[in-house]
Amino acid sequence: MPDEPTELAVGESFVTSEEGDDLRVETTRSEEHLFTTTYRDAETGTLRLALQVDITTGSAAIDPRSYDADFWTLVVEGLPRPDLDLQSALASVEEPGIEVDTDRRELHVQSDDA
Structure with a gap:
C-alpha cells in the first residue's frame, strides 16, 4: 500500500486509481492522523x-459494513480462505495487518510482524 500523503489537510482527498481501472480508489484525510481509503466499482460507484x-x-x-465478500477473496497468512468471513479472518491472526491487492481482488490478512 502506498504511503499516505501527510500533506493533505483534514477533509481533503485524492484518487490513486488510474483511468480504466475496475476500482476507483480514493483516500481522504478524515482526521489529523486518520486516512480513509475507499474502493468503489468504477462503473457503478458501489462501495466494495x-x-x-x-x-x-x-x-x-x-x-x-463496507466489505463486499462477493467481490474480494480473503487470503490469510498467504492462503486463500473463501470459507472464512472477514471477522473470522481478522480474529485468526494475532495483530493482523491488512493489504489490498486490487488487481487480483484479494484482501490479505497477515501477522503485522511478519
Whole structure:
C-alpha cells in the first residue's frame, strides 16, 4: 500500500486509481492522523471496501459494513480462505495487518510482524 500523503489537510482527498481501472480508489484525510481509503466499482460507484489507517500507529481497520465478500477473496497468512468471513479472518491472526491487492481482488490478512 502506498504511503499516505501527510500533506493533505483534514477533509481533503485524492484518487490513486488510474483511468480504466475496475476500482476507483480514493483516500481522504478524515482526521489529523486518520486516512480513509475507499474502493468503489468504477462503473457503478458501489462501495466494495473502506479501510482506515492510523498513521501514528500504522494500524488499519476495515468497516465491516463496507466489505463486499462477493467481490474480494480473503487470503490469510498467504492462503486463500473463501470459507472464512472477514471477522473470522481478522480474529485468526494475532495483530493482523491488512493489504489490498486490487488487481487480483484479494484482501490479505497477515501477522503485522511478519
